[in-house]
Amino acid sequence: xxxxxxxxxxxxIFLLPLTVLGSDQVVVGSKIFTESYILGEIAAQVLxxxxxxxxxxxxxxxxxxxxxxxxxxxxxxxxxxxxxxxAEAILKKPKLKTLAQIKRALKPLGLTISGSxxxxxxxxxxxxxxxxxxxxxxxxxxxxxxxxxxxxAFSYEFMDRADGYQGMVKRYHFQFAPGQxxxxxxxxxxGAIDQxxxxxxxxxxxxxxxxxxxxxxxxxxxxxxxxxxxxxxARLSFVKxxxxxxxxxxxxxxxxxxxxxxxxxxxxxxxxxxxxxIASGFLGRETTASPGDAxxxxxxxxxxxxxxxxxxxxxxxxxxxLGVLAARHRRMGQGILxxxxxxxxxxxxALLCFLIPVFGIGLKPALAALCLYSLLPVVLNTYTGIGxxxxxxxxxxxxxxxxPWQILCQITLPLASPMILAGVKxxxxxxxxxxxxxxxxxxxxxxxxxxxxxxxxHIPTILMGAIPAAVMALLxxxxxxxxxxxxxxxxxxxxx
Amino acid sequence: xxxxxxxxxxFGGAAVLSGVDLFVPAGATHALxxxxxxxxxxxxxxxxxxITPDRGVVQINGETLSPLTPxxxxxxxxxxxxxxxxxxxxxxxxxxxxxxxxxxxxxxxQWERTEELRQLVGLDAAVLERYPxxxxxxxxxxxxxxxxxxxxxxxxxLDEPMGALDPxxxxxxxxxxxxxxxxxxxxxxxxxxxxxxxxxxxxxMTLLHEGKVIQTGTYRDFVRNPAAPFVTQFIQANRxxxxxxKV
Numbered sequence: 019x020x021x022x023x024x025x026x027x028x029x030x031i032f033l034l035p036l037t038v039l040g041s042d043q044v045v046v047g048s049k050i051f052t053e054s055y056i057l058g059e060i061a062a063q064v065l066x067x068x069x070x071x072x073x074x075x076x077x078x079x080x081x082x083x084x085x086x087x088x089x090x091x092x093x094x095x096x097x098x099x100x101x102x103x104x105a106e107a108i109l110k111k112p113k114l115k116t117l118a119q120i121k122r123a124l125k126p127l128g129l130t131i132s133g134s135x136x137x138x139x140x141x142x143x144x145x146x147x148x149x150x151x152x153x154x155x156x157x158x159x160x161x162x163x164x165x166x167x168x169x170x171a172f173s174y175e176f177m178d179r180a181d182g183y184q185g186m187v188k189r190y191h192f193q194f195a196p197g198q199x200x201x202x203x204x205x206x207x208x209g210a211i212d213q214x215x216x217x218x219x220x221x222x223x224x225x226x227x228x229x230x231x232x233x234x235x236x237x238x239x240x241x242x243x244x245x246x247x248x249x250x251x252a253r254l255s256f257v258k259x260x261x262x263x264x265x266x267x268x269x270x271x272x273x274x275x276x277x278x279x280x281x282x283x284x285x286x287x288x289x290x291x292x293x294x295x296i297a298s299g300f301l302g303r304e305t306t307a308s309p310g311d312a313x314x315x316x317x318x319x320x321x322x323x324x325x326x327x328x329x330x331x332x333x334x335x336x337x338x339x340l341g342v343l344a345a346r347h348r349r350m351g352q353g354i355l356x357x358x359x360x361x362x363x364x365x366x367x368a369l370l371c372f373l374i375p376v377f378g379i380g381l382k383p384a385l386a387a388l389c390l391y392s393l394l395p396v397v398l399n400t401y402t403g404i405g406x407x408x409x410x411x412x413x414x415x416x417x418x419x420x421x422p423w424q425i426l427c428q429i430t431l432p433l434a435s436p437m438i439l440a441g442v443k444x445x446x447x448x449x450x451x452x453x454x455x456x457x458x459x460x461x462x463x464x465x466x467x468x469x470x471x472x473x474x475x476h477i478p479t480i481l482m483g484a485i486p487a488a489v490m491a492l493l494x495x496x497x498x499x500x501x502x503x504x505x506x507x508x509x510x511x512x513x514x
Numbered sequence: 515x516x517x518x519x520x521x522x523x524x525f526g527g528a529a530v531l532s533g534v535d536l537f538v539p540a541g542a543t544h545a546l547x548x549x550x551x552x553x554x555x556x557x558x559x560x561x562x563x564x565i566t567p568d569r570g571v572v573q574i575n576g577e578t579l580s581p582l583t584p585x586x587x588x589x590x591x592x593x594x595x596x597x598x599x600x601x602x603x604x605x606x607x608x609x610x611x612x613x614x615x616x617x618x619x620x621x622x623x624q625w626e627r628t629e630e631l632r633q634l635v636g637l638d639a640a641v642l643e644r645y646p647x648x649x650x651x652x653x654x655x656x657x658x659x660x661x662x663x664x665x666x667x668x669x670x671x672l673d674e675p676m677g678a679l680d681p682x683x684x685x686x687x688x689x690x691x692x693x694x695x696x697x698x699x700x701x702x703x704x705x706x707x708x709x710x711x712x713x714x715x716x717x718x719m720t721l722l723h724e725g726k727v728i729q730t731g732t733y734r735d736f737v738r739n740p741a742a743p744f745v746t747q748f749i750q751a752n753r754x755x756x757x758x759x760k761v
Contacts, residue, residue: 410595410599411599411601411602413559414595414599414601415601416564416584417562417563417564417588417591417593417595418588418612418613418661419584419585419586419587419588419589419613420613420616421584421585424616428612428616429601432603433603435603507603507604508645509602509603509604509605509645509646509647510602510603
């Protein structure tokens, strides 16, 4: 952000190619569910009304943790969130109720919030209408007198927040057996209840799916769930540098009622209208055409290939030497193996979260995570491949006067090549799968389609990402079979 | 000429070789015999420069090998490992020319030398293009001899050359090996546990037991004038089966 360039904005007409470089770029984030995408898109379009401002959309980022880290590190400038989430998940002060209190508490973190955008999107429990009829359920307290154990599916976030599951169980004196409650990604709980896999899920009160899946929201008769006022969360430095842009964003305050939000959500979830069209519609503007499916898949393919290709290159250039080193020096070898195995134990989302303070968001943390994940198969297979070579071959080579380097290149690596290649193949196929998670930090790829499809509960969009990813994995499989023909010496191949 | 003098080697305090002397005159074929654990493999590795002895020297044609670089040391000895020791990822030809190639010989030089040696060991030309797993035991041994002879070393060292062969092939090959050694006209040391093989192929033999030389001499000396009771014991353990009529 370079504020002194703004007055020169009108020169942009003459310096068209330079305006891209010189213009103000604002990075807008959002979470990974419909409402957040829509609000993010609204913010983006409000900002874009200012000439000379370009908006980089990092919508659909993995979790509250990722967004806050991105915001603090300057990787994004603002995103939409809820007062309850801010108090609970970020400030860890669930007692803070009013927006003014929260705003004060955020200041030391270098963050600030707008006023309420106009609606309260709180948690609620929902069951199917038919289920509610059968057991005469109206309020959450009614759940206690159920004659059958209720099967519930809740999101990870709901399960872990103090103002989520645990507090609710305490307040209502629920006694759920451990097997009764499943944890899953929020966007999957609707499918679970729709297919009668579970009886009860947690929903947001502005959720379009309540209508779609014919759910009944149980009344929070003990007033447990806190208020979740929608607000813009921004970095203070951004607000100070761009008071005009912040003022524009604040014009949205109190303009979105709960009903309006349900409507916007259902236009996305039920009518499958794009977020940008919904946002334009809300702001009373003309819609912009979105790229066609084929074009979109091609764009995502290029991104995905880039992610996989880079990590593949890394795993070969770094993993094979590390594997050789591990095979040569026993003690260091154990260290190397433990080091590369360590990353496999970190869930992708958590690893991405750790990497954001270092790499920001976008391509860099995704590439870093993929590289770290692809290390183990290559290191381990190189190590095992070298270890399984008959030691007499190495001793013979030495007796023939081959130098250590010649032994490595002429004997060790060729003899270990089938194992090494198998490791690279594993790394590639795994990274094609893992790269779909790169979209959580805004790195694109097929994951972008899968995630937006998941949040829209729109199967075709999910498949637009999932099928090419599967095809790519299959192609990789066959490509490596071909490579094996080139790389593995003929004498080592299985006869016939 | 190969000369080993006062070779001592112990591993973790246990003496494996205690003052071994061995002298093989130029052009002679000598067998190093002993049961497993006698120290013959350790002596072989010392001779190849793969392990450094605690004491003692290895000399070839009067030159002490210890100051030499591994490459120069390897140049002095044509080594034929057990079962031929061919690298499975290389064809017979690639195995044969490996050392020459890494020492910068041109393709035509490699080709000529291979052809010369192929005829000497009596190997079919087509066999050279095959991989080790497609070769018979005898073919592997011949390829290994080509490889060992490639750089024309003064001394040959063969580790259990007939070890993995079946008895009939073995007998036929022993005859041929004797001819090959004669044609090569080199100092040859065979390491074997098989007394009859040693007696057939070698002019002289050395019996090693518990890291010490028990006796050096011809088979005749071993039978007629055993230096220790163990010599007789070793000969009797290797005695051929009695004839059928006497059973």
